[in-house]
Every structure is written in C-alpha cells, then in structure tokens.
Amino acid sequence: MHNFEFVKPSSVADAVAALANGEAQPLSGGQTLIPSMKARLNAPEVLVSLTGIAEMQGVSRDGGALEIGAATPHATVAREAASHFPGLAGLAGQIGDPAVRARGTIGGSIANNDPSACYPAAALGTGATIVTDRREIAADDFFQGMFTTALDEGELITKVRFPIPGASAYAKFLQPASRFALTGVFVAKYASGVRVAVTGASEDGVFRWAEAEAALSSNFDAEAVAGLSVPANGMISDLHGTSEYRAHLVRVMTQRAVRAAS
C-alpha cells in the first residue's frame, strides 16, 4: 500500500477542514477502504480518520425517529437499535462478520453505496435523511447509482435519521464468500404506506420496487406480491447468479421480508 499522511481530528469542523485538501479522503471503519488501498485501487495522500469524533458516534431516539451517528459501528447499531427499531438492528447484525461489524460504520457504508451493501436498503427503504456537515439529503435523492451518491467532494455524512416504521424487516440472501447481499430487500410499513428497497440486484445499485410498494400498501401480506416480478434486464449478472436469478430473488426476498415483518 502507498503511504499517506494520517490525521485524526476530534470534531466534524476539523475533519471537514482537513478534507478540504483535494487529496484527502475520510477513513471510517476502513473495512472497504483498507482492502482497496492494499489492492492499490485507491491511494489517498491524506487519510482523515473519523473514529475520534464523539459527535459522530451513537444511537439516539428523537420522537418517531432514530438518529445514528455516521461513525457508529454496525455492532453498536445491532445492539442499541434493537429495542427501538428491530428491523434496522437485524440488518446491522447481518453485515459481514463480527470483526467487520466491530469496525465498519453506517456512514461509510452509505457513502460508499456499494451495489450489494445492506445499509443503503435500510436508508432508502425507510426514506431516511442523510445529514451531512452542510445539509440534509433525502435518501430518495442520495443514492445515484453504483458507488455514486449526492455527496459533494469533501462533504461528510455526520448522521442518518431513520423514521421508525410500524413494522419492518430485512431479508438477505447471503453471498457467503463476500458476506454481501446477493440480493437483499428491506420492507418498512408506515401509516402513509409501505416502502420496499432492494440491494444487490440492480446494476444501478439500490432501488425502490414501486409495484410491490403499491400492492403491499393496500394489503401487507406476502401473497400480495406473489404475482409480481421485476424485469431481468438491468439486473447484475455474475458468477454467483444470473440476472434472471436475481430478478427472481427480488420477489422471493420481498416476500420473506414481509413475512418476517408481519
């Protein structure tokens, strides 16, 4: 790995100032970034660690919403969100393995927007708000395709605010080598309707399945989506599964999520 300058600020303001240098990148848990740097897919000149910033840590309830500091590890979310928002805690507890969950963070996952990552499904499936150092971005506007987000250069996610649904669940079809989702579906039921977000399947990254949302909003039952399907065109096809297989999994995992949430 190429060497770099390591800095560890203790406030968001100092981190943003350090990131203003165009050659600097933020480092959160590093569970994706460090392997990428070893493979020389990424070679920042400066790494700005976010692990020493107290205001970016923790899980807190604010009325009907759960706010999670961007540098909060998955293991902490799995533990501390469980009584408030079990669907989200269940998702966090399925990411990677215990050592990955001890370091990897929600902000890192959402900022990276890997097309097979779990957290983007929860953010989009709840209509979460991505809070940065300078603005608030609705999840519907945030995810803009594989590894692409609405974040500007040097902009830092500081927390994510999830409206807590009446019922929710994440159903993940595990790709057992990478431990990412071969296909994962997050379903959330609100008084205003049901949201369904799919990760791991589309070449455009996480997406909402509008047809299933409409069907489940009128009848929150796994059978309500039994006759629906998504087109295989545009689904990821690789050695783990064809696009047709992933399209099939979208419906199956949606049904499993609805059953788990009911």
Add this chain to the structure above:
Amino acid sequence: MPKVMMKVNGAEAAAEVEGRTLLSTYLRDLIGLTGTHVGCDTSQCGACVVLVDGQPVKSCTAFAADLEGAEVTTVEGMTNPDGSLSVIQQAFQDYHGLQCGFCTPGMVMSTAALLAENPKPSEEEIRHYLEGNICRCTGYQNIVRAVMAASGQDAGALAAE
C-alpha cells in the same frame, strides 16, 4: 514518524509507525508478538483477529495510528497468569480444535469475544459467530466442539452434518 502507544496484553507498548502501518504489522514486526497470524491479508480469513477494547478486530484491516491508547489482547495474552493455558486454549488442545494451527490464534480470539458476549452459545450460534474465521484444513467440527467445551457444555453432542 509518530509514536503510537497501546496497552497490549496489559503492558504498555510503543512504536513509531507510518500512516499505513497496520495493527498486524505493529504487533508482529514492531513489538515482536508473532502469535497473531496474517493469513490472507485481505480481510477475509480472520487468522489475524485480536481484541481491541474487547471487540474482535481483523488486525490486518486497521491502522495502528488509529488505535492510539487502545487496549489490545492477542493470543499471547490469553494464557493464565501462571503461564498455563486458558480454558479456551485448553479446550482447543483437548478437542483437537486445530490441524495445521495457522487459523488458531484468530479462532481463539474470536471465541473469546463470543463467550464474553454469550457465555453459553448454541452450536448454531458458534458456527454463525465464527463465520469470519476460515480454517483451510476444514477442521470446523472439532473447533465447534472445543468452543462448546470451553463454555462448559457437552462437546460430544453436535448435530450431524
């Protein structure tokens, strides 16, 4: 180069590091604790797992500079104060929970993390928790037996595979 201090196995450690110095490098090359094994060096095998502030961490996937002041436990820190094997280590020996032994430090440390969180895990919970630790000898059956024994449970009663 900046000096990074940690408490490793209860003792103060200090070493000068580059930005890119991994925790595994710090432990093995800079302070001489070679019990932590680096298997894949790509975050996949879990051989390098150590405890950082009580949590299991892949030491090949964390920068030493990010862990200033951390409390780290490696396999060298697992023995009892008199130097005898800890309950977990003894169970791995008694139940032959290792073949070549390369994955063992990571297995032992992940087991320590599991039992701290869940003192009497079921067989399924053990297999689930250790999914980030790969044994390329495929000696999982005896590893799971060892963890059952280390947690004071009947190690003979594994589900048929």
